[in-house]
Amino acid sequence: MDQLSQLQTGISILEITYIIASVLFIFGLKMLSHPLTARRGNTLAAIGMGMAIIATILFHHKDGKPIGNVGLILVAIGIGSIIGWVIAKRVKMTAMPQLVSFFNGMGGAAAALISMMEFPHVSPDLIAKSGMANGHVLAILLGLMIGTVSWAGSMIAFGKLDGRIGDLRIKALKYVNLTILAVLISLIVYIMTRHVQASSELTPLIYIMFIIAVIYGVMFVMPIGGADMPVVISLLNSFTGVAAAMGGFLYNNQAMLTGGILVGSAGTILTILMCRAMNRSLLNVIVGVFGGGGQTNMAVTGSVKEISISDAAVLLSYSKKVVIVPGYGLAVAQAQHICHELDKLLEEKGVEVKYAIHPVAGRMPGHMNVLLAEADVPYEQLIESDEINPDLPNTDVLVVIGANDVINPAAEDDPSSPIYGMPIIKARDAKNIIVMKRGMGKGYAAIENMLFYNDKTRMLFGDAKSTLQTLVNEVKSL
Template identity: 50%
Template structure:
């Protein structure tokens, strides 16, 4: 009797897991409840995983348990050891593993169908589509990881690249169509996956580093869709629901990121990201340095200060010192706000996570649309590590690869102080006109050291307190 009741219990567990997934995702939409949302969604995944062990006809349970144990151990160790600055490439890598798993499931099912197991046309179509998307997400995410890790050039282009990419994609579709038509030989399956993996690589190679937030969210959506399609093939409700939730969330996030980068989704998928449109306009003027003590005085006697963090802050691990400096300003009566661009850093929400880690209250953090109207009334804008998201050429230079991208209007503040290690360009590889503006001063040095100097100068101004 218990054996007859098990399928119902498993399906009920999957329903509970689905509720936890959706509620967890809802809670993740707010910084105040995001941590709890992650716990809820994790609990849902645990319930779904445990329930799967009791599905009728499950085989190789010891191997499955061993694989879960090894994966959990690897994730635990990497999660503890990976620095926050390396979190974007970690997310890309883990997302790729999800797409690769979906592709592997598709490969296994296609080979089983080829060996004589009955399959409907719908199962074949969804299995092929899921495998294609999963393979593209896997290989594309690995290239994104390599770029973020600095193991390969940020952009790789050649003449006729789009045409070659289109041919590879069409060849993958043709191989997939052959599989759906019943040609389930091993050779056709191998050719299909080789072409799908190649397309994922070639689609990601020309993408510039400044567009990585879009890429990561896009492949996240791909992985979710692949899992959902393979869930239909396996008739597994948990995979279907989890995949659809991830796919929908990833798609919405991709649209948000693409809008923030002034990209269409078609351009995200098949465009040549970051390509120059012509000869860039010359930037006149010179970068004007400032000492930390002078910068601290300027902000100490300001009425409004906006702090704009970027990836450089993450690299320097300067968020704690910056928040200490902001607290000192607030104690002096200065109105301080943190301005966040949607694609600041290397992945969506990167700066929000860093600031939360430092203890910055959520009500002091403003997004781009809210803070931009306030910049003209801001006495000092302190930029630390941000580059392309504050570059005025996005509004003034039609030949710039970032032209049309919405930016933080830092240049309209009365005074701008930029903490920067040197005079190099940003991740997009272009000069920043903000650094040469008349109202901008450059505080050169490591972000954490510069922030510490600002703190010391402000304390000295207050008599050491």
């Protein structure tokens, strides 16, 4: 076989691999949206990715030249794999949301770096023919902007979820952000309307753009309240998808194009679905101030009443129906296992125990299901809030463990509350309510919770894990 046809064979294999990889991405995503096939879907997508990477290293050619520096590329992949693997395996399930945010940021940064490196090398022929206003340059600039915003934003989201960065709430920030965005877009227009011989003449502008995009990414996420962070991560996730697709455009690479756009559109839909679960509009999340100062028109009436652990144990043991509302506090205390022990113990005594799962319990939609699954709580015991609400008036005891905002009646009573309109678990319908909490601190959205002052509510202060442990011992000894 002569060299030319060998080259062509290689390119054909590469393109076929890309098609297979794209199909695997699509199937993977499809399967990921069904509980039974989800895990296989993930594996399938990973196989597609592996194939695309290997084929690129082996068969990619640019102007007849194969991929060089293969040794170093493999070293880089090795380093990334080891770090990624170790972090992903070691991290606690409670820290999952910030981890997804972190990995998302890495992808965004990679996309931004690619744009930065490609910008000085736009083909002079292309510039001579159509000036800087061509699709190639646009793809590079958009890839840089979106990738950088995604990276900077993800890092801030990571910091917030990890409790390292607080919220910054200034009303004027909205206008500042719009201005920065306008500057970024004008910069793109400015670069594309320059008349130059070579794109490298404009390279300094690229660095300026990078810096402004970093500022924008930071300022974009800073004012958004912690409770809205999952939505933001999902949004940034779809941003990174679009940034990756820009790379596909740049290299005329179908795998990057389909993979990126697929995530971009699926991510946007997922973002909207999440917003819907919290009864918030996307626009509100982005420009609105959620979880703000907690200014409320409702006066606090009634007082907080405590219950002793032995009383709680008696109350639970002689109930017919108990509903547990788990929240992030349960997860943070790593109390999901001991909680499951309590529910098994009660079931042995003939008490019917169910878990009420709010769609946004934990830090992300579905997060609580993952955490309870980790503790082997059977699937059938987890009931979504819409389904359990009509059943609550027949519930003898509702036990709230480390949850707050998802049971806050302000969502129904107080139109001035930031969470007004959010579907909640109607805890106050239950006959008795026991709230386990560390102290009287407010929830993630920083809003006063009137449920704690309800006549039917009894508080059980302390760390969720040790409280549950004593409660389990207490129930056993009855």
